[in-house]
Amino acid sequence: MQSMELPLVLFTVLSQAAIGLVLMNAVRLHAGPGGGNDRKEWTLAAALMGVGIAASLFHLGHPLESYRALAHLEKAWLSREVLAAGIFFALAALAAFTGREKGSPVLVWAAVLAGLSALLASGMTYAPPALPAVNNALPTVFFLISAVVLGAGFASWFAATGSQPLLARILVTALVVGLVVRLTVPCAWLSGSEIMRQTGMAWLGAPLYWAHIALMAACLGVLWKKRTIPVWLPILALAGELAGRAVFFSETIHTAVNIGAPY
Template sequence: MQSMELPLVLFTVFSQAAIGVTLMRAVRTTADGAGVVDNDARREWGLIAGFMVLGMFGSLFHLGHPLSAPTALKHLGTAWLSREVLFAGLFTGVTVLAVLAAGKAGKPVLAWLGTLLGLGVIVSAGMTYAPPALPALNNALPFTFFLTSAVILGAGFGSWFADGERAPLMARIFTTALVVGLVLNLAAPCVWLSGGTVMSMTGRAWLGSGFYWTHVLVLVACLGMVWKARTIPAWLPVLALLGELAGRAGFFADTVHMAANMGGLY
């Protein structure tokens, strides 16, 4: 890719934060049975909708003609990008409906519906950013990176709305996702180094990137803080969000396209 693509960084990270918080809400409200306090439901859905609207707004700056964005739906049968746009639109609609539903939003139905649509967004995005022209990502890694980000941010920000009984659950999920994210980010570039020319170039680019090491250090810092505090401090999800933004910037800026070695030896 070799371009930071800030609009795509904002869209993918903020939308995955929204999806992750929705998933954690579905888990918590299902476990609670009767749901949560109405005020918490409105505030939590407000945060989810806010993340998604920010992401959708940011993505418009990636388009040459923002007003023509709906035309992306023309190719649902052949293009994963079109499917991503469809799922993102439907997910946004559910979040807005949940905010308006107020008390009824405390029930898990809307949360699970949003989670299913959100997973559609993540699967579609994973396929969109796994083209053959990016050998390092022409696999399941984009989906895995995106899902891990969603769970990290979902559990982190979801802890803001978890009561004392559910807070340890959010901390365990947050910790597990951080470990998975750290292992993935440390292993992937090392594996790429043993691949073909362009894949090896990607591995070296990631390992030499400030975005990459900032992301790794934030993951380590978050793990250390949760281990020390035995819970998720209220400010920690914001740090995790900044780390995911840095990591996603590197995802777009440091992944080498095959065109970079066009005419070279493989």
Template sequence: MQSMEFPLVLFTVLSQAAIGLTMMRAVRTATGNANADARKEWLAIAGLMGVGLLGSLFHLGHPLSAPTALNHLGTAWLSREALFAGLFMGVAVVAVLASGAGGKAALAWIGAILGLGVIASAGMTYAPPALPALNNVLPTAFFLVSAVVLGAGFGSWFAREELRPLMARIFTGALLVGLVLYLVVPCVWISGGTVMRMTGQAWFASGLYWTHVCILAAGLAVIWRTKSIPVWLPVLVLAGELIGRAGFFADTIHTAANIGGLY
């Protein structure tokens, strides 16, 4: 990709935070004790998704033509991503507006399923053959880890006291999985083909990559020491995900970078 793509950084990370929050809300409703004020959480979900969708418009040459992204649902993962994102936003808005209905488990589970659709279709969108390092399940894995980390982190703001340890356990597990994933994957790329190896080298040479890894490690250290999620920690992790996603777009090498070279 080799471009910072800030609108896409904003859209993917904020939408995944909203999806993660919805997933964690669904998990908490399964206990029969989600939180005291569902409307505030749904407002946060709708707000994150809305800002993400608004940011994505700046990636378009003709923002007013954004609805045409739905024209190729049968052939384009990008169109499917747009559909799932729109449906997810619709569920969040309904949950905010429907007084008393926001607490119902059905809305959380429907939103979580649609959110997984957004993540899966986004993962396929960013896994083209022209990006050998990502032409696999890795984008989906990266996005899902971000959603769970951010969802559990910010979910601790809305969870009842007795469910905060659950959020902390999910948060810790997701941070650990993310840290291992981001450390191991570039090592695998280094042993791959020419363009894949170039991607691994670019990630290891990137300040964006190392800043992200350090924030994941710092998050693990904080929660290990405190045994809980301090109110400021999800904000730090969100900053780390934004930085890491910028590296995802800027440091992944396109096959065009090696035109004329040996493979």
């Protein structure tokens, strides 16, 4: 990819934060009644997805013709990503607009299905054969970890006191898994093909990669000490995910870099 792709960084991270919020809403719904303010939570989810979609338009050469992205649903993951993200946004906006303090379980699970579909489509969209290091399930894994980290973090703003320990445990688990995956994967790439090796070296040599690792570790340290999620911690986690996503787009090496050059 080898460019910052700021519109895509914002779209993917913010949309995954929105999806994560709804996932955490569903988890709390399944765990039993625990109070909280679903209306405000849905409003934030809709706002995050809306801002993300708006940001993604700046990636297009002709933003007013963005509807054409839906033209190839039968064969293009990008088209499916756009459709699923649009459905999720509509459901979140509907839930926020209806103004109910407690959301409808049907609406919650419909939004979860749309959100997971959007996340899977995003993972497939950014896993092309021309990027050997991520031409696999890794983008989906990265995106799911981001959704859980940010979802659990921001959900703590709205959840009742009884649900806070559950969200803290989910966030700790997601951060530990995220750290293991993000530290292991670039090292594994070093023993792969030439392009994968170059990708591993690029990631390990990127300051933003280490900033992401440091911010995740800092969040984990705060949770270990406080045993709960401070109100400012989700912002710190968001900064980390933005840094990590910038590395994903800017430091993942394309096969075109070695065209005409012997390996």
